[in-house]
Amino acid sequence: MPPTNILLQRAPSTAANVCTTPDCLATSAFIKQYVDLNVDPCSDFFEYSCGAWLKAPPARRKEKQESRGSFVDVTKNNVVSLVGIMESTYDDFMANQLKTNAEGFNVAEQRDIDSANFQKAKDYYNVCTSVERGAAEIYPDIAHIRNGLLSINETADSIPKQLAHTLAYFTRQNAPSLIEVKITRNDKDHDYNTVVILDPTISSEEDEESTEKVINKLLGQHNQTRQVLDTVRSMNIELWSQDEVKNAVENYFRVQTQLKNLTEALTTHEESSGVLYGNVSALVSSSVLIDWHTYLSDLNPEYASNPSGALSAVQEYMQPLEKLISSLTLQELQDFFIVRFTLDRFGKGMIFPFSSSVVPLANQTTSENMFAPNVTARQAACAIDVGTNLYNSVGRFFALKTIGGINEKNEIDAFIHELQTSWLNHLPGTPWLDAETKTRAVEKAGINALKPRAAINMIRPDWTDPTFIQSYYESFSVDVSSYYKSLSNYYSWRTDRQWKELGAKVLNEQWSDEGYATKVNAFYNPHLNQIEIPEGILQRVFYDTKFPKYLNYGGLGSVIGHELTHALDNQGRLYNSTGYAEDWWTPFSNEAFHNRSQCFIDQYNKDYITNRSTGEKIQIDGNNTLGENIADSGGLSIALTAYREYIGQMQQQELLLPDFETLTQEQMFFIGYTIPRCIYFDDELTGYDANDEHAPWSIRVKNSLINSAEFAKTFNCPAGSPMNPHKSDDDRCVVW
Incomplete structure (x- = not known):
């Protein structure tokens, strides 16, 4: 009872x-x-x-999971829904998968453009799921790092510039290096973005034995066919012997350990801590071993030419980094960058050197039966990938399938308004606040100040406007024969887009970069005084x-x-x-x-x-x-x-x-x-x-x-x- x-x-x-x-x-x-x-x-x-x-x-x-929860269940359901979208055709999706209707989404008016947007996302998903075993596609990048960016034959005078080119290349390709770089809202002027240079996040899960196994498989000459070896030699690089692999991995971990020591010595991994280099000129003049002007010029020449351009870099990290670089040989630096780049591409599922049973991370993130009987681990990983990287395109179709049309969007907005209004009505009754603070608190929580963003982005880009979405992704191209090249293209496109916006006014109303189609979370941004309730959390168990x-x-x-x-x-x-x-x-x-x-x-x-x-x-x-x-x-x-x-x-x-x-x-x-x-x-x-x-x-x-x-x-x-x-x-x- x-x-x-x-x-x-x-x-x-x-x-x-x-x-x-x-x-x-x-x-x-x-x-x-x-x-x-x-x-x-x-x-x-x-x-x-x-x-x-x-x-x-x-x-x-x-399932070798640390935990299981309702949040995870909703995420799985979202992934299965997104796989269903990506495995269908545009016509099938519009005919059979809409939750209610596409009212307000300009389908009839822009059907051809909408279909083309859908196909670009589907092409990206398809090339992700059809990737074949092999590592050949990484070799041109390895050749570029070894011969074009940071040769061991560099002169002392050329090292700062070449090291800057290398860091810029890693930034453009979203690969971790000696620094972590963010483009974020300027704390002192929210109308503009700024560059923030931080210490890198160092993984605690890497070990030398497994790393050596991966590098051996990808870059070791004894593991390759004669055809692969001939191809590599045509690029003017030689793959490593077993001893060279071992030495390279040892060099990599030697640098990683020293970077970890530097980062652990910091107070916090935040740009707000410590003394900052506050503009381009201050950063450029701070270093003799990294030509920061070259680094910035590679990413945005106009921004680099402005000495007063807003920038944040923590001296507490940048100065010890300079000392670390001075203690390293060119061979150690080159080995670090090559191993770091290779592990990154492997970890992101861009290359398949092993059989599927031992492929980790993005290559095979879960057991085959984790999502649904008809959804493989690779399909799930690729659905998450396309839902993240092409969020402003895929988000439209995911919303149509799981939320509905404009009427449902308006209902969610009204729900948020009710909650915010209720809070505002009761804030003045807070007994422990004095009158002055209470007035400011009510002002901050007010309808005109604290702005909600929910369900469907109708700002930039407007998900209800296929033409806007097409324009947004116009310069991003999918290589239908290569996932490696497609994802590399995406990283270059995204980096260029972010850096080109430096110096131009940004919309205060635009959505953050935190969301993606399957993500079950919500956010508050203190710099914009804005809450964001993405579509991924607007699902059953939370809301229906x-x-x-x-x-x-x-x-x-x-x-x-x-x-x-x-x-x-x-x-x-x-x-x-x-x-x-x-x-x-x-x-x-x-x-x-x-x-x-x-x-x-x-x-x-x-x-x-x-x-x-x-x-x-x-x-x-x-x-x-x-x-x-x-x-x-x-x-x-x-x-x-x-x-x-x-x-x-x-x-x-x-x-x-x-x-x-x-x-x-x-x-x-x-x-x-x-x-x-x-x-x-x-x-x-x-x-x-x-x-x-x-x-x-x-x-x-x-x-x-x-x-x-x-x-x-x-x-x-x-x-x-x-x-x-x-x-x-x-x-x-x-x-x-």
């Missing part, structure tokens, strides 16, 4: 208040896959909402137009509320309503914020997760996870308040689902909040990075609900119970 404390809160069941339509029956069956109503919700609400799902065989499948509103408010509503709250979390509050850094908090309100934040820090510092095999405990860092924890709490509060206001406007309760008729609508809201966050950690691996800014979902759900007085009231949880441990509401951690 269910726990008795629930009976006190259950709604009276009558035929009149239960929905029995096919959609409601299907929704009920869907929710029943997750919940275990025999668990006491006041003891463990995560188990109550996720118990059946956790016990189901798929949750315990051994056929769900009762209490599920949509609990699922997607809390996600939207979470992103809104980021505008006023411990990081977002450091920026004003226009996205510029400003200390706009009074000392009184600032102290109150820190006091309330400390409650979250202390609460999460007490939590940990346990490796089920070893018993090792990993502590949660309350400081590191603070922003996400504040946003979780605020998002839940915003969503529940908005749902109550919606019901008030409707002046009647929603119908209950069959087999859930003994629960109230608000109890179902909290179930709707939890089931998208169900997660299972494997017995062998915790799947949690102690440096992650997000605590594990089971802990996030538990603490967010513990901090909600409304949850305790809704489920009548007695004081002192696990889900209501507080003696009074004043003991709960609450900021917003």
Whole structure:
């Protein structure tokens, strides 16, 4: 029998208040896959909402995954949907795969152009899935690095320029090197982008033995046919002997280790830390071993010729990097770049030196049965690839299949507006803010300041306009005979596009580069004061137009509320309503914020997760996870308040689902909040990075609900119970 404390809160069941339509029956069956109503919700609400799902065989499948969760399930479904699009023809897609209709998408008016855009994406996908074994396509690039960019016969005078050419080549080809380069919004002038040069991210998963195996297979002469060797010699390069491979890999790891030491010595991997070279002139004059003017000229000559051009490079890294380069021989540098480039191309699935059973990473990311019986691992990887790299084309078709037309887009926009408006209506009642800070907080969260972007990009490029999409990708070409060349073309196209925009005004309303068609996430950008709810998260378990509103408010509503709250979390509050850094908090309100934040820090510092095999405990860092924890709490509060206001406007309760008729609508809201966050950690691996800014979902759900007085009231949880441990509401951690 269910726990008795629930009976006190259950709604009276009558035929009149239960929905029995096919959609409601299907929704009920869907929710029943997750919940275990025999668990006491006041003891463990995560188990109550996720118990059946956790016990189901798929949750315990051994797939060498660190974890499995609702987020992963939605991602898989998105990938399968995208494979279905890419495996079809344009005519078949338009006839059989639209969710509702293509109203507002200019299909009839621009069908030929729309079809051509579809075909370009399909060509890219097809050449990705049909890649053949072999490594021949990388050899021209290796020859270029070895003979054209950084020869071991360079003179001392030529090294700075050639090293700059090499770094620029790696930047254009999106290959990791001695630096990491970003084109991002200028913190001091949001109308323009700027160049940011950082320390590189160093992989901790590489080892010499496996690296030597890959390099041997790709660049070792004893592994190649005579035809391959003749081809390579025609490019004026010789492949390596086994000893040369071993030496090259040793040189590579020697440089990698020193780079890792440099990066670990930094305070943080951020352009905002340390003393900066703030413009082109400062960077160019800072180095004698890298000709930065040549580097910048290779990517944008006009930008390089402007000494005052905005730029950020951290001295704390750039100066030690200069010393490191001076300590290396040309052979060590060349070996580093060749091995680094080769590993990058192999890791991205651009070359296939091995049989499919041992191909890692993008070549074969998962077991064959992970997605669907008729979807191979390579199809899945290629769907993700095309959905990422051609997002503004593929995103249009993915939206038409999974969201619908303009009417559905407008419905999502209205939903976000309801949540934001509800929050705005209640912000002035925040008791711990003084009047001055409260006015600024309301201004920042206001409709005219905090801008949402959701579902379908209608700005740049406009997904409803095939001509705009065609123009956007016009200079990108797909080589239908070569995935290697197609992806190389894409990297060059994207880099050139980003660098050409330097010095030109950019739209503040444009979408970020964070999204892609299958991505299940949402974002807040403090520099634009903008939230983004991409199409990948607007899927069942988070949101469905056929769900009762209490599920949509609990699922997607809390996600939207979470992103809104980021505008006023411990990081977002450091920026004003226009996205510029400003200390706009009074000392009184600032102290109150820190006091309330400390409650979250202390609460999460007490939590940990346990490796089920070893018993090792990993502590949660309350400081590191603070922003996400504040946003979780605020998002839940915003969503529940908005749902109550919606019901008030409707002046009647929603119908209950069959087999859930003994629960109230608000109890179902909290179930709707939890089931998208169900997660299972494997017995062998915790799947949690102690440096992650997000605590594990089971802990996030538990603490967010513990901090909600409304949850305790809704489920009548007695004081002192696990889900209501507080003696009074004043003991709960609450900021917003």
